[in-house]
Amino acid sequence: MSISVQNISKSYGPVQAVKAVSFEVLEGEIFGLIGPDGAGKTTLFRILASLLLPDAGQARVDGLDVVQDYKALRRRIGYMPGRFSLYQDLSVEENLGFFANVFGAHIRDNYDLIRDIYVQLEPFSDRRAGALSGGMKQKLALCCALIHRPRVLFLDEPGTGVDPVSRKEFWDMLRRLRASGITILVSTAYMDEAALCDRVALIQKGEILAIDTPRGLTAAYRHPLFAVRSDDMYRLIRDLRDLTPDADCYAFGEYAHLVVPGGGSPSAAILQYLEARGHTGVELLPVQATVEDSFIDLMKNGVWTT
Amino acid sequence: MNRFFAFVIKEFRHIYRDRRTMLILFGMPVIQVLLFGFVLTNEIKNAAIAILDPSKDEASLRLTSKLLSSGYFRLERSLASADALEPAFRQGKIKLALVFPPGFSHTLRHDGTAQLQLIGDASDPNTATTLINYANAIILDFQREQVALSNPNAPGAPPGIRVETRMRYNPEQKAVFNFVPGVMTLILMLVSAMMTSITLAREKELGTMEVLLVSPLQPLQILLGKTAPYLALSFLNTVLVVALGMLVFGMPMRGSFLLLGLECLLYMFVALSLGIFISTRAKTQMVAMFASALGLMMPTILLSGFLFPRESMPLLLQIISVLFPATWFIPIIKGVMIKGVGLEYLWKETLVLALMALGFIGLSLRNFKNRLE
Known part of the structure; x- marks a missing residue:
């Protein structure tokens, strides 16, 4: 067991940011905390990185208590905060060198760990960190968090503000890191990133809704689901919500996803319904649920009951 | 480390x-x-002054030149009448005015005493006080010279206390x-x-x-x-x-x-x-x-x-x-x-x-x- 969280709670004044959260992360696992902004992900990360004291509950990271053993713990973890937290006025090389020195590590000793990432940064090693693109900044921050070969890596929303190509590269790197035995706890608000984790916890308003593998989550999705589009998407979504009393419809990329609990409406009936409302260019196809569909269902219907 | x-x-x-x-x-x-x-700097150099001197005689000219050669004062304007005093102060052109009476030399020689008027611009009280003190010191010095001049070896020169000041560590202040x-x-x-x-x-x-x-x-x-x-x-x-x-x-x-x-x-x-x-x-x-x-x-x-x-x-x-x-x-x-x-x-x-x-x-x-x- 690499991370074990038991009934952790944390409040800021009257606002309860984390409510008795419990989960466990296995060694060498990529574990995703998936949830919208304000769900309590950052608070949970800070507690696990020993930066905040929980109001209640216990947490151990790599066998160390996050409150009592914080000094020893800080040598074993790599932490990448959600906001870019390197020195913008120092160059790429200086930033990396600084963090290596601070952790008493040598770049060359752990170079194998960061090589894949750092080769992309090397052409810019003299450039100030503040002048890097969003994707490059994230890669540099990851290098700095890894330079002392941590046992557990905390990445708080690494995908935010990064272009899709860089995000994909970033995740490829995380998978390679996992291969070297590092446990990775990553948070994100992007549902597509969830599918790349080994296991995910869906979190909302400080509570965990479900913990499962991405595949397990989508497999547990039991409602008929359709992707729909027409020439007037806005009206389409509004109309489809009135299809049956408990039908739901929401935008999903260039389509709208239509959920029909109970499954009483076959495709033909839906098409007929739309035609009667004057929709043109209608496309309707049954689809497999994604993590996002599961999450939306969970948010609406409360904790998973399977 | x-x-x-x-x-x-x-x-x-x-x-x-x-x-x-x-x-x-x-x-x-x-x-x-x-x-x-x-x-x-609270030292005063070349302060602008005005002089109203209707007598223009030997003693008044000598005192004037003594004042102006001290380095502390600079003659901004010579006034023709007392009416010109007020405007000069109002314009802020002068910090200090020295007013001689008519027949200054004569009065001094015959009566052994004469009046002088120093008018300071006390809208800046520190400067005014300093300037008046400087002028007073120079006038006092002038007076001593005057006494020595009029009867070179008179034992009956008025008794007075000569204060000898020394400013240690910073004599020039x-x-x-x-x-x-x-x-x-x-x-x-x-x-x-x-x-x-x-x-x-x-x-x-x-x-x-x-x-x-x-x-x-x-x-x-x-x-x-x-x-x-x-x-x-x-x-x-x-x-x-x-x-x-x-x-x-x-x-x-x-x-x-x-x-x-x-x-x-x-x-x-x-x-x-x-x-x-x-x-x-x-x-x-x-x-x-x-x-x-x-x-x-x-x-x-x-x-x-x-x-x-x-x-x-x-x-x-x-x-x-x-x-x-x-x-x-x-x-x-x-x-x-x-x-x-x-x-x-x-x-x-x-x-x-x-x-x-x-x-x-x-x-x-x-x-x-x-x-x-």
């Missing part, structure tokens, strides 16, 4: 890459010394002697306290504090690592200010450079630890800046005895002024540079500063949070 040096090097880089910081560090001291040096120590105190406080108080707050603002906290750096390493570069730079500043004071303004250096250097280091360390103390409490750079500007700069200027003598302050302010390092540092610099005394006379002030430094570092360590919040 490697860890600590890495931190110090990083701090140096922050400083020399930020043009604003560099400007404050090295531009400001020079500008301040020069500004204070040339502007803030140069204002530099006061302002160079004052400005040094001020600049070191500004650079040391303000800059360091901003630097920790900046890490908090930019979010880098989070990363530093998660690192194995000890609080003391972070605090001292923040102060070390500024200590070095402030020392350079001290050298600059002392050199400017001596070369440009003729400030004397009668004591030992070594002692001065050590005392300056001590004072800087107090200021730095004060800055660190502020920044352990301030969340943003703005708050840190205001706290150090209002909480440190103003008292340093107003309460330390730099501009206004502490003895004439209300008791409450005198007590408060004891809490500011500047109050203890100014006597030290003055002692070393102007009086040339050694540690045997300055140990008390030095001890107070040392205790302050330890106190603030201790408080900062206690305030420094190992975690966020």
